[in-house]
Amino acid sequence: MNDASIVELLFERNEKAIEEMKQSYEKLCFYIAGNILSQKEDQEECVNSAYMDVWSSIPPNKPDNLKVYLCKLVKNCALNRKKYNSAAKRNSDFSVSLDELAECIPDGKSIEKTITDEQLGGAISVFLKSQPEKYRKVFVRRYWYSETVEDIAAFYDMNVKTVATYLFRVRKKLKAFLQKEGYIDE
Structure with a gap:
């Protein structure tokens, strides 16, 4: 079943939408969660939480790309779980990948004007396309996807x-x- 049909089922509040999402994207969702979280239980919790978030947010939201929407929910949940689980611990491969990006991405404190995550994400997308x-x-x-350098x-x-x-x-x-582009200071 394609994404448009799944979104239509969600708008109809048909529970078959969840099963169709699982069939289409469960492996990808677990892949994303698994690259951030080591515990299988945490991965399952994040994936299931993302399904519930999709169910709760559609409608009123109508994402252009259900796959990206779902993956973003999984990743955000996994990041939050990772932060909760490790509080002050900063020794995992995932934390290393975030540290690598820290010098490129503004932290909010160094920005005089307010920018949204969406604007920054759009700028990064434009850059990557080039x-x-x-x-x-x-x-x-x-x-x-938070893969290790060795895996890549x-x-x-x-x-x-x-x-x-x-x-x-x-x-x-x-x-x-x-x-x-003015997102970070020189």
């Missing part, structure tokens, strides 16, 4: 140092782009 495909895919796998290297049959170099270069270009 990058070579391989760099873009490596970046997305690292910072959206294995997936693309690349050297780990090459992947790390790709990520370094893209972060450096992203920082320059965001500075040029």
